Amino acid sequence: MAAAPEVSLSSEHVQRLLQCAVCLEAFNQPKILPCQHTFCLSPCLEGLVEVRTRTLRCPECRADHFVPRGGPGSFPNNLTIIAFLELSAGAVRREAVFGLPEAREPSHQSREVAPAAGGYHFVAEDPMAAGGDGGNGVFSCSVCREERSISRCSHCDQLVCDECRRDHMTQVRYDVMRTIAQIRRGLPQITDQLIILGRKEVQFQNRCEEVKVDISDVFEKHVRDLKARERALQEEVDVFVGRELRGLGVFQETAQVENASISSFCDSAEASLSLSRPITEGDLMEMKRQCMEHLETIQCYEDGITRPPTIKQIQASMESPFLTSTINNFGDLIITSRPLPSLETPSQRLPSRIDDRDLQDQDLSPESRLSRASVPPQLGRPMNRTVETIHQASRAVSISPTQGRRERQVNFELDQILEASRQPSHVRGPNRWDRQERRSDSRLTGLEAGRAPSIMRQIRERTRHRSLGGIPTTRDVLDEREESSDTDNDLLPIELQTELVRRRVETEGLGDDNERMGSPQLEAAFHPTPQPAIRSYSFLPEPLQYGNAVTETAVVLRSLEEETGPQGSSNSNTASVYVSTPRNRYNQKGSSMCQFGQRGNDLGELTCPRGVAASPMDDKIYIADSNNHRVQVFSNRGVFVKTFGRHGQDEGEFDYLAGIAVNGLGQVIIADRYNHRVQIFDRNGVFQRAFGSEGCDPGHLNYPWGVACDNMGFIYVCDKENNRIQVFQSNGSYVRMFGSQGSLPGQFVNPHYIAVSPDNKVYVSDSSNHRIQVFSLYGDFLFSFGSCGNLRGQMKFPRGIAIDHQGFVVVADSGNNRIQIFRSDGRFYSMFGSWGCQRGHFKGLEGIAILADGKIVVGDKENHCVQLF
Amino acid sequence: MNFLYIVSLLLTLNNSIHATSRHFQLLDELNAGINGADDRTISWGLADDDDNTLTNWNCVIIGPPRTNFENRIYQLRVRCGENYPLDPPEVRFVTRISLHGVNEDSGVVDPRSIEAFWTKHSSIKQLLQNIRKWMAQKGNSNLAQPPEGSTY
C-alpha cells in the first residue's frame, strides 16, 4: 500500500489508502489481519491461504497468521475502511487515478458472496458502488436496486431492503432445514461406529486371549525343554555313578580275592610248619618266597601303592546369570496403536520358510537333541532357525491391523534379544551385562559367521569330554580362564583380536571352505585345536549347557550382533575395526597400470566385457566376455590364460552373460543373462550345474545380472528385472529373496551388481535409483548411500561394486564414467577416471574386482577392454 | 531522454526475436532435469552449462526392458530453436540405434514423427518419454541393434 509520505487530503492519496495492495482495487469486503494490515477477502486473502498448514502470510509484513476455522472470512471486517468507502465513495471515485473505462463496468464491482452451507447465491453489489450510483448518500438496496428503507442483513452483512431481506431470510430458513436433514442423514454413521466399536472390543478381547494362549504355549515348550535337559543331566549323572561304582567293585573283588588267598596261605603254611613234619628244604624255601611275595602285596596296601580308585568329585554347576536374566526378561508385550512395521517384513517372507523342524525337535530324545544342537546348521539354513521360529511365533500372536479404526494392538514379542538387536540403541540392563561379558566372543564369531557353528561344536565336544571324566569344578574353570588370559588374545584390544582372526581366516583358505561345505570329518581335521580366544569362554557353563532353546538363542545373539554391529550398539565396531586409512592407496590410483583386451572375438579379445572377478585361489582375472558369450581368464598381469563357454542354451553355453564371481573353492558362478539362469563351473572351467529359469516366482530369474558369494558359499543374485536379490545355496537350491520395485529403502529399480563385505554385509548397486544399498546377509536393510548427480559421493547408474578386505567399497559410477571409493559406512573416500577411450578413461563401466595386491580390475564395456588400477 | 531513446531502440529490436515463454520454460525444464524423471529412465541437461540461449541439450534414454534396447544407454542431442516450444525441437541420436523414424545414417529423428505429438505445452521430458515408448512398440522392440555403445 503506497501510503502518502506526507499527510495529504488529495483524493489520489485517499484513493490509494482505500486500495488493496494485492488486487490494486478498492477494497471489497476488507478484512483486517492480526498484524493490522487490511486486504480484500476475495480473491486476495482467499488466494493467500496455505491450505495444508491453514496459515496465511501477510503480504505486507510477511507475518504468518493462523486461519480461523471459518476461513479467511472470519477475520474481522475493517469497519473503518468500510465506513470510509461508504462515505467518500462518490467523491473519490470521480477522481480515481487509474480511472480506466473498464473500472466502471459493473462486472468488476459486483462480487459473488461465497455460498454458505446451502446452495443459494446472493448477489450483492458493493456498497461503495451503490453509493456511487446514488451519488447523494441515499443508499439503494443492493439486490433490487430500489431505494427503500434498508437495513443491514445480519447474515451476509449487506445493505438490503426489507422485502429482499424477507426473501433472503426464507432462503436461509430452507437452508437451515436442509442442513438439519443432512445432519439426520449423517446420524447413522455414529451408530455404525458404535456397532463397529463393540465388534472391535470383542475382537480385541479374543486377541488378548489368543496372546495369552500363545504365551503359555511358548512357556510350556520352554518348560518341556528345561525338563528334557534336566532328564539328560540326571541320566548323565547315573551313567557316571554306574561307571565309578563298577571301578570300585573291581577293586573290591581283587582285594577280597587277595585277602582270601593270603589268609589261606597263612593257614596252610602255619599248619604244615606246626605239624613238625619234616619239610624239605625246597618246600621251605618256596614257602619263604611266597611269604615275601605276600608281604610285598601287603606292603603295597600299606604304602598306598595299591589302593582303591579315587572317588571322583561330582557336582552340578547350575549358575547362570545369563539364563536367569533371560528368564526374567523373557518375552515382551508390544503395545502399539498401529501395525508393527518390523514384524511385517519377516512375516511376509514366512510362508516359504515355515518348516516342521520344531515339531521334530520335540520328538527327539534329550541326547539326540543335544547332539543336534552341536551339529552345525546345514548349509541352507545358517543359524537363523531361532529367528524363524520367533518370527513364526510373533506372526502368530501379532494382532492384525483392523481397518481404519485405531485400535490398541497387543503384541507378544518372544525374544527380547531379537528385539534388542532391532533397536540396538535401547539395550536393557541384564542384556547389556551379558553382552559386555561376551563381547569379544561374539565379535570373533560374528566376524566369521560361518564358523560359529563349528566353534559351538568344539565347545560342546570339549565340554562333553570333560563331563565324562568329571564335570569341571569351579577351580578348573578359573584355571582355564587364567590360563587363557595369560595367552595373547585377551590382553589385546578387541580390534586386534578381530584382526588376528580375520587374518587367520584368510590364511586358512581351503580348510575353511571345506568346513563351509558342512563336512564334519574334514572340519575336524582342519581344526584340531580350538582357538585360544574362544577357549577362554568355552568352559563358561552358563549358556551352553541348558538345552536347545537357550544355546541357540546365544547363537542368534551373535549372528544378529554381527549384522547390526555397524549401526547399533557396537557402533564403535566400524570405526575401530575398519581403520580410516586404507592399506590400498586409493587416493594414489587413477593412472591405468595395465590395459588389455580389444574389440574382437579371438582369444584374448573382448566384446563388451561386463562382469569381472578375481579368483581368491590363484589371483586370476575372470571376465564375462558378454557379446562373445564366453568367459576368458587372464593372469593378474593381463596375460591370456584360457577361455570357456560359447553361445547357446545348453549346459556350459551362454547368452549374453553378465555377472561373474569366483568362490573360495575356485568355483566360477556366472549369471547367464538371456537364459535367465546361473551356471556354476569348477576351477578348470568344467560345467557343474545350472539353476533358475525365466519367471518371477521364488527361484526364478528375469535377466539376472550381478552375482556374489559370501564366505559360507551362498550365492547372491541380482534378479534385475524382478527388482530383487535372490539367495541360493551353492547347490542351486533357493534360500530366500529380498527387495521389490521402488525407491524406498530396501526397494530396487534394476539392481545390477552385488558384493559381500568381509564383515558380512551385502552391498547392492541399485542402479536406476543411483545409490548403493547395504543389507545384512538376511536381507535386512541397514543403510544406503549415494544420490543422483556428479558431485563427490553422488552417482549416476552405478554398476560394478567390489569390497576390499578392509571394507572399502569400490563403485563403478558408470553414468559419470569414474570409479568412486567409499568407506564401509558409505562415506566418500576418493575417486578417479573420466570419459574417453584412453587409458584411465572409461566408456560404459561395468564390473569391478579387486586383486589380492589391491589392484582394481575394471571392465570397460564400450572400450572393450579391462584396465587395472 | 537519451536513455529512453536507446531503450526504445533496444526494445523494438528485441520484440521479434523469440517466442516469449521460451526461456522460462526451458529454465523450468532445466530445473526439472536435475531431478530427472520419476523412474530415472530418461535424463536431460544443457550440452553447455554456459549457453544462455538454452539451445543445445544432451539427453539420455535407458532402453526399455524386454526389448532389444534393454539397458542400453542412448545419448541424444536435442536442439531447441528460437521458436521453441511452438516449434518442436530437432532431435538426433548420438548413440547408434536401429529404430523406425530414425535416420540410419545420421541418427536424426524424423521431424514428422515429433510433430505428430508435439504441442506448445510439450517438453523435452515428454519428447524423451515418447521416443522411449516407440522403442517398446511392436515392430521396434525386436529390431536388431548395432553394437552397444557405438556412435554416429
Next chain:
Amino acid sequence: MAGLPRRIIKETQRLMAEPVSGITAVPDEHNSRYFHVVVAGPSQSPYEGGLFKLELFLPEEYPMSAPKVRFMTKIYHPNIDKLGRICLDILKDKWSPALQIRTVLLSIQALLSAPNPDDPLDNNVADHWKTNEKSAIEQARQWTQQYAKASINNH
C-alpha cells in the same frame, strides 16, 4: 487481452505512466504477461554506463506467485549465473503478493549496486569476489563495457 487480470493491467499502465528512473518495462505486443525490460547500471557500481536487458514473465498464478525474471545480457555478478538466473529472495520464498513488477525491478537494480557474494548463485564469481574484490569489480566493469554496451550496436 482477454483473461488478463485487472491487477496486471493496472500495473502495466502505472509502469508506463510513472516510469522508474533507470528502468523501462514494456509489455510484449503478443503476450501481455511478458515484459521486455532494460535496467541501467546504477551509478557508482561496476555496472555504471551499461544497459542490461532482462525478460520478465508473469505466470498464471501472479500475483500469488512471483514473476520470473532473467538477465539476457551477460553480466559478471555473484548473484546472477551464466544463464541469467537471479538469486533474489523476493523472487523465491520471500515473494509477497503486495510486491509489484516495479518493486521487483527496483530490487534487481539494488542488487546490482550491492552484490552479495555470501549468498551466491555462481560460485566462481562469488569466490572471485570474496578473494579479490578489486579484481572482480574490474572484471565486472570490463564485462559491462564488452556486453552491456556492445549489445546496442550488435543487434
